Each structure stands twice: as structure tokens, then as C-alpha cells.
Amino acid sequence: MQKVTREILLAKAAELLAAGTVNRVLGWKAGEFTYDVTPALFTTAAELEKDFVYGPFSGANFSKYLVKETRRDEGKVLVFLKPCDTYSFNQLLTEHRFDRERVYAVGIPCDGMADIQRIKDQAGDGVSGVECDGDNLIVHTLYDGDKTLAMADCLAERCVNCKSKKHVAYDELIGETGDVIDSHRFDEVEKLEKMTEDERFAFWQNELSRCIRCNACRDVCPACTCEKCVFGNPNSGVENKAISDSFEEKMFHVIRAFHVAGRCTDCGECSRVCPQNIPLHLLNRKFIRDIDNFYDEYQAGAEVGQRAPLVNYKQEDLEPSEAVERSGNNA
Amino acid sequence: MQMTEFKPKIVAFCCNWCSYAGADLAGNNRLNYPAEVKIIRVPCSCRVNPMFILRAFQRGADGVILCGCHPGDCHYTSGNYYTRRRMALLFSMLNFLGIEKERTRVEWVSAAEGAKFAATMNDFVAQITALGENKRLEDLRCKK
Amino acid sequence: MRKCSTANLDALLRTIAENASLYLPVDGTDGRAHFTKWEDGVKMSDALNTVRSAKDFFFPQTENLMDFKVEGKTIEIIDTREECEDFVIFGVRACDVRSFDILDRVFLVDPVDTYYKNRREHGIIVSMACTRPSETCFCRTFGIDAANPGGDIVCYKEEDAWYFDALTEKGQALLSKLESLTEECDTAAVDAQKDLIRERMDKLPLADLTADAFGGDKLNTYFNAPEWKSLSQSCLGCGTCTFVCPTCQCYDIKDFKTNKGVQRFRCWDSCMYSDFTKMAHGNNRTSQLERFRQRFMHKLVYFPANNEGIFGCVGCGRCLSRCPISMNIVKVMKELGGNA
Numbered sequence A: 001m002q003k004v005t006r007e008i009l010l011a012k013a014a015e016l017l018a019a020g021t022v023n024r025v026l027g028w029k030a031g032e033f034t035y036d037v038t039p040a041l042f043t044t045a046a047e048l049e050k051d052f053v054y055g056p057f058s059g060a061n062f063s064k065y066l067v068k069e070t071r072r073d074e075g076k077v078l079v080f081l082k083p084c085d086t087y088s089f090n091q092l093l094t095e096h097r098f099d100r101e102r103v104y105a106v107g108i109p110c111d112g113m114a115d116i117q118r119i120k121d122q123a124g125d126g127v128s129g130v131e132c133d134g135d136n137l138i139v140h141t142l143y144d145g146d147k148t149l150a151m152a153d154c155l156a157e158r159c160v161n162c163k164s165k166k167h168v169a170y171d172e173l174i175g176e177t178g179d180v181i182d183s184h185r186f187d188e189v190e191k192l193e194k195m196t197e198d199e200r201f202a203f204w205q206n207e208l209s210r211c212i213r214c215n216a217c218r219d220v221c222p223a224c225t226c227e228k229c230v231f232g233n234p235n236s237g238v239e240n241k242a243i244s245d246s247f248e249e250k251m252f253h254v255i256r257a258f259h260v261a262g263r264c265t266d267c268g269e270c271s272r273v274c275p276q277n278i279p280l281h282l283l284n285r286k287f288i289r290d291i292d293n294f295y296d297e298y299q300a301g302a303e304v305g306q307r308a309p310l311v312n313y314k315q316e317d318l319e320p321s322e323a324v325e326r327s328g329n330n331a
Numbered sequence B: 001m002q003m004t005e006f007k008p009k010i011v012a013f014c015c016n017w018c019s020y021a022g023a024d025l026a027g028n029n030r031l032n033y034p035a036e037v038k039i040i041r042v043p044c045s046c047r048v049n050p051m052f053i054l055r056a057f058q059r060g061a062d063g064v065i066l067c068g069c070h071p072g073d074c075h076y077t078s079g080n081y082y083t084r085r086r087m088a089l090l091f092s093m094l095n096f097l098g099i100e101k102e103r104t105r106v107e108w109v110s111a112a113e114g115a116k117f118a119a120t121m122n123d124f125v126a127q128i129t130a131l132g133e134n135k136r137l138e139d140l141r142c143k144k
Numbered sequence C: 001m002r003k004c005s006t007a008n009l010d011a012l013l014r015t016i017a018e019n020a021s022l023y024l025p026v027d028g029t030d031g032r033a034h035f036t037k038w039e040d041g042v043k044m045s046d047a048l049n050t051v052r053s054a055k056d057f058f059f060p061q062t063e064n065l066m067d068f069k070v071e072g073k074t075i076e077i078i079d080t081r082e083e084c085e086d087f088v089i090f091g092v093r094a095c096d097v098r099s100f101d102i103l104d105r106v107f108l109v110d111p112v113d114t115y116y117k118n119r120r121e122h123g124i125i126v127s128m129a130c131t132r133p134s135e136t137c138f139c140r141t142f143g144i145d146a147a148n149p150g151g152d153i154v155c156y157k158e159e160d161a162w163y164f165d166a167l168t169e170k171g172q173a174l175l176s177k178l179e180s181l182t183e184e185c186d187t188a189a190v191d192a193q194k195d196l197i198r199e200r201m202d203k204l205p206l207a208d209l210t211a212d213a214f215g216g217d218k219l220n221t222y223f224n225a226p227e228w229k230s231l232s233q234s235c236l237g238c239g240t241c242t243f244v245c246p247t248c249q250c251y252d253i254k255d256f257k258t259n260k261g262v263q264r265f266r267c268w269d270s271c272m273y274s275d276f277t278k279m280a281h282g283n284n285r286t287s288q289l290e291r292f293r294q295r296f297m298h299k300l301v302y303f304p305a306n307n308e309g310i311f312g313c314v315g316c317g318r319c320l321s322r323c324p325i326s327m328n329i330v331k332v333m334k335e336l337g338g339n340a
Helices: A006-019 A044-049 A063-071 A081-095 A117-125 A187-194 A198-207 A216-220 A246-258 A269-273 A280-296 A320-326 B019-028 B050-058 B080-094 B114-131 C006-019 C095-108 C114-122 C169-177 C190-203 C228-231 C240-243 C290-304 C320-324 C329-337
Strands: A024-029 A036-040 A078-080 A103-106 A127-133 A134-140 A145-149 B010-015 B037-042 B065-067 B104-108 C002-005 C021-027 C035-039 C062-071 C074-079 C088-091 C123-128 C154-156 C161-166 C251-257 C260-269
Touching: A006 A024, A006 A044, A006 A078, A006 A103, A024 A044, A036 A044, A036 C260, A063 A078, A078 A081, A078 C260, A081 A103, A103 C088, A117 A127, A117 A134, A117 A145, A127 B019, A187 A280, A198 A246, A216 A269, A216 B080, A246 A280, A246 B080, A280 B080, A280 C240, A320 B019, A320 B050, A320 B080, A320 B104, B010 B019, B010 B114, B019 B037, B019 B065, B050 B065, B065 B080, B080 B104, B104 B114, B114 C074, C006 C021, C006 C088, C006 C169, C088 C190, C095 C123, C114 C123, C114 C251, C123 C169, C154 C169, C154 C190, C161 C169, C161 C190, C169 C240, C228 C290, C228 C329, C240 C320, C290 C329, C320 C329
Parallel strands: A024 A078, A078 A103, B010 B037, B010 B065, B065 B104, C021 C088, C088 C123, C123 C154
Antiparallel strands: A024 A036, A127 A134, A134 A145, C002 C161, C021 C035, C062 C074, C062 C260, C154 C161, C251 C260
16 A cells, blocks of 8 residues: 655645645644644644644544634635544534535545654653654664554554544545445454443543543534534523533533533544543444444444434334443443 | 331423323323322423433432334324433443443333323332332432 | 551551541542542542642632521521531642642732631642653743642652641641651651652653743733634633633622522632623623633733732643643644744
8 A cells, every 4th residue: 555655745845835736735734753743733734844744643523623624715625534533524624514525535545643642651751753664663762762663562552542543534545445344343342341330430431530620521522513502501501611610520521522412523532632631432332332323333423424323213212212222231 | 138218219200292181091090109209390301401311310319211202103292202312322231330231211102191100100209119219320419 | 758658558548537527539430630639448549649639628619698588578698618627638739739829829819718718728639749740741931840739738758658748837747747647757758759759850841831921011012912813713602721720719609599598609600601790781702712812811911910020820731731721721832923
């Protein structure tokens, strides 16, 4: 398979800018230490040449930025989409959240993105730079010299459990698209389901109690595109800026996950951004798994215009009591 | 046996067209059900947002029951079908978080089923009484 | 200077904990360090810094200010303040120690915040020098010396021993209680460590970053700078940077209706939020650009303008490693400062 490099993307972006197909490019901007890549808009080839990067830390899902970008009456924007991003892209289109006419989408293959925390766990703190070398990463450290880590050991959780290498939306494709993967993404959910009620409660109490309500999970989520979030609305009665009682963290996370149930494509951004390392994707995956088990297999964003499972029904649907019985260990 | 003074607080969301009328019928027929049940009338069971259920727990409920028309009989044709899916997922999620599954229930009660309404409430209150106070979804501020 | 052998550290911590609640960085189940209450068997983390800063001890994320109890037509106002008990925070890094000075300048000036003052008076800070500063560290930019972290007691960890020196009366009092576990020693080992730290600080990737281009008189230079647009364009508007920041001190006061009355509490607020300082007329900052600008202008311009040139940042690097889009004060300083 063709390996996507910065040069290939750069050439493509410059070509599309020059041809006038697009007038700006949504891309990744270099930071201080290789891994701190920031999503940014580029408008000229010179800007791209200077700051555009693509590498193992170009993980941010750009789909949500299209909501804001396509509202500007300024021609087309070029966006690079990894396979997982294309699902969010389709889901947002299904919900009419952005104007497809104002986007030029280039699909790019992806072998998985790195998680700097996993790298630091192995190489120690003080990572001044990271270089790719085939299937390895060469990590420059401040105190322990260079360390070579296998990329496979540095992958973000969502990439270890990648669900699809297939691009479900694009105007143009660089390289080849792949297939939907039979992933192990529900293993962790299953493990929790098999625990006892008390164990599950203890697990989540421990995880969720770290929440600081920064709202990063909500703000980054491509499915959370409400103009005004119920948790940010002082008139809703549930708005809170910080957790004052342990009830609130549960309320927030249950409702956050519920609001995107059936619309969440499992892109994993929520867990990526969580400053407290809470495995938020497990809540979303629980809903996805339940939807698959209770109703029909459903992958949000697989096609534009699908009817989401929570705005759908069948006369023979199972009863909530049965759902709970089937949902896990009830000891 | 220890003395149990525990009287649970139960919130029952009842749809206007079937279950609320069912509760009314239970009353007309002089059927008993515990006073711990506080009924909140909603236009349709699908009016109940998952947040309502969590809020009920926050405010001190020990159990929450949602009653609507039987599937197929919804006054708005399909409202309760949506309710059924939503609550299936919500209850499953609460269970996943380790909240006792007995604390939540959905029951379909028609306007003609006064007896079923009373029996359901008696059963649910007994179940929650046996289970005890809601500790896992409580808000300590509301208990002060 | 007093020295405690590494073998005796547990005993030393136990002795401290006998007299006051002791908190120290401990690795959590998530593999990251968090300040945790010491109890037997708890092992101190080797991590450079905690995810959340030490400001939580003096300025917690939420705290109750007062209660109102409503009965019939009477409203009773209940003062919920209690005299705080003594506590010790162990292993605070130089950046976080400086953050307390910054918070003091907000909460201990007239009108004094009694909630904050109470905790501040009862808290003893045992700081710790950083032998392995991280790539994200830039405390020196703000004149902080990681080799002399300050606090009530300063400590230096070496392979075989821990070295302690009291810097304040409070610190002296605590250290004197630990006399049986420590012995008087010379400063040779500590001096060597200080040299090592300074040498390492010189080599950090951000060692050359300066804040010279910023200060209280730079309002007009930067307020309308065109760079804010590109800097803020991908900001998500979440509160991560604010909440992990040791110096962010904005808060909101809110009422929570309990079943029997009202609880008035304050909680951290973030200038990145769309409802920050919302008033009757609406919001005074309606775009993310304005909110984003507020945060950095506050730290680099407004704060020094009101505090003898002291910046509202301590260079701890938490925002550098936690921001979901990796936008941070270093990038802002470099982008703006380059054009000043």
C-alpha cells in the first residue's frame, strides 16, 4: 500500500490551490516537539511549505471543523480525511450540519496514529522529538538518548482497535481504500459487562471521579454539534461548570453518551482529548454494542441518509427489562 | 429482623392517555397502591427525556417507573416505540455503570388497566423497599 | 540542611501524617500522578508533575460558600466556614509553588478571600527540586529557579537520601518535629544537584523562550494583533487549559437548589466558555477569538499591569501537554512576540 507522506499531501494541496478547486486547506500545523500538532487553515502554498506536517500525530478528526468552515461564504475548503474521519463526515452530512458543496474531501489511507502518552510511558518524560523509521519510531529524549519503539506499541487505543480502513466518503482518494475490519473494539466493554454490578460501579466511580468537567470530550465530538449544549445553558437547570457532587459527573457522562447514541461513529476523539485519561469511548461503545445486539447492526456514518436507530423502531423490539437482562452480568 | 422505617420515594411518569387514566381508574375502583408513588403526568411516554429520570434520582427518588400505552396503542401512533428503544438503551447503560437494575422499570398500562396499575405500583414499591435507599445515583446536596 | 536516608522516608512521612493531613503525588489507576492523601503503603510518584496542579488545595474546584435554609416564610443563612485543619503538601514543584504567590495576589488583597486565606494559613508546602525537567517546562522564562523551588520546606531527592531545608517558621516548626529521623548535614550533595538542574535547564527545548516582549504596558501592541485569528481558529472552547492551569483563578458563584434550601457555591470557571461572565445584557465576549485572547492577554498583559510586572504564568507546561489541539501559551508567545 502506498505510504502517505507529507510531500504527497503537500503536492496535492498545492495543486488544488493552484487550480482554484479550493481556496484554503484544513491541515496539521507543526508545533514545538513533533507531537503537538495543531489543526490549522492554510491559504497559500508558501504557508503549507512552511508549517504543514503529516505524521503519526496527525490524529485530529477534521470533520467537525467543516461545520464552522462551510458557513463562511468563501469557496471550497480542502480537507484530508482518514478512514475513521469519513464516517464522521457522512454522519454530519446526514444531519445536514455542513454544506457538502463547499468541501473538497481527499481521502488518505491510515496505518494508525501514535499516542504521545503511550510513547512517554515507554520512553519516559522528556521527549524532545519523534521520527518515523519504517515500522518504528525513534524517540529523542532529553536524558536517556534516542530510543527506538515499535509503532505498534505506540498506537492510540482507537487505532489498535481500528474498525475500518475503508473510506466511506471522498471526492478524491490518495492511494487505495481498505476494508472494514473485524476489530476487537468491544472486548473491553465485554470485560466490564462480565463484572458484577458492584465491580462495575467501583470501576466507573474511580474513572469518572477524575472528571474535571473541562468539556473537551463534548467540544471535540463530531456528533456533538448542538448550537447550545444543554450543559452550557444556564436555563436548563443542569448547567454546571464544575462538579460539585459525584452525581453530576455520572449525569453528564451518561447524558453526553446518550445524546450521541446511534450517531457516534466511534472515532475515539473523546478519549483522545480527555486530560484525565478517562476511557470515555467505553460508554459510547456500550451503546453501539447494545444497538447492534438489540436491534440491527448499525454503523453510524457508513452511508449518508441512514435512519439512526434511536429515531427508528420495530413493532417487535425488545422490552427495556429484557434489554437489561441481556446487557451483562447481573450478579 | 431489624426495624425498617425506610419508605422509598418513587417517581412514576405516566402518559396522559393511557397510564394516567389507568391510575385514575385504580383510584375510582378503590384499589390501593402506596402513597410513596408520586405520579408525574406527561403527554406521552416519549416525552420522558433520560435526563428526567436521572434528575428524579438526583432529587431523591429511590426508584423511577415509566408507564405508557401498550405498544401499538400510542395516542400519537408511535411515541411509545421510541420510548421503548430509548429506555432499553438507558437502562442498559445504567446497569453498565453499576446502578441497580431494579431501580428503573417501564410498564405498559392502558386506561382500562386500573388493576394492573395498582398491582404494578405495589410490586415496584415492594421491590424498591427491599432494595433500600438509592445510594449510587444520589446527590448528597439534596439530602441535607 | 538536614538529611533523611531513603530507607527512613516512609517513617518520616508517617511522622508528618501523624500531625497533619499529608498529600503527595501518587500514581493513580490511570498511570498518572495525582495529589493523594498519604496513608501507610502509599508510594510517592516519580512523575515530574501531577495532572492537576496543587492550586486545588487552596482554591478547590468547587466549594460551598453558604447555605440558605428555607422554612415557611423564614430564611436562615448558614455560615458553612470551618477552621481548616493543618495539612502538608509534599513534593510541590517550583512552578506550582510560584503559582501560590500569584493566587495570593488575587485572593489575599483587599477584600481578602477568607475561604482561601483559611486554607493558606493551614497549609505547609514542602517543595521539591526538579532533576529531570520535561521538554514542556519553561518556568525559567518567568524567573523561577527549579533548583530553589521555595515553599516552607525545600527538599532534594538523591538516590540514597532526601535533603530538607526549612525556609519559613512554619517549615522550621515541622522540620524540628522530624529531628529524630533526620540528621544535620552539609550542602555538598544539594549543591551538586543544583548545578545539574541548572545545566539541564539550559538545555531544555524552551530554554530560550523569553517574556520580554510582554508586560503590563503592551495592551495596545497585542490587543488587535492579526495573529489572534489564526492562533484561535481551531480552539475547541473547552476548559482543559484553564482547569489544569495552576494560576487560572476565575470562578463563578452559583446557587444550587437543594430539596430544603439553597446552597451557594463557587466553582472554577473558564474564560474559554461561552457563558463566562455572562450578564443580563448577554456575553461581553461573543467569539472564540475574544475568549482565547482574554486568557493569554490576562496572563501576559493584564496580570502584570496590576501586579508589578509579574506574569500570570509559571511555565509548568500542563497546558502544553493537555490541550486537545496542542495550542498553548508558548505558541502564542512565539507567534506574537516575534512581531512585537
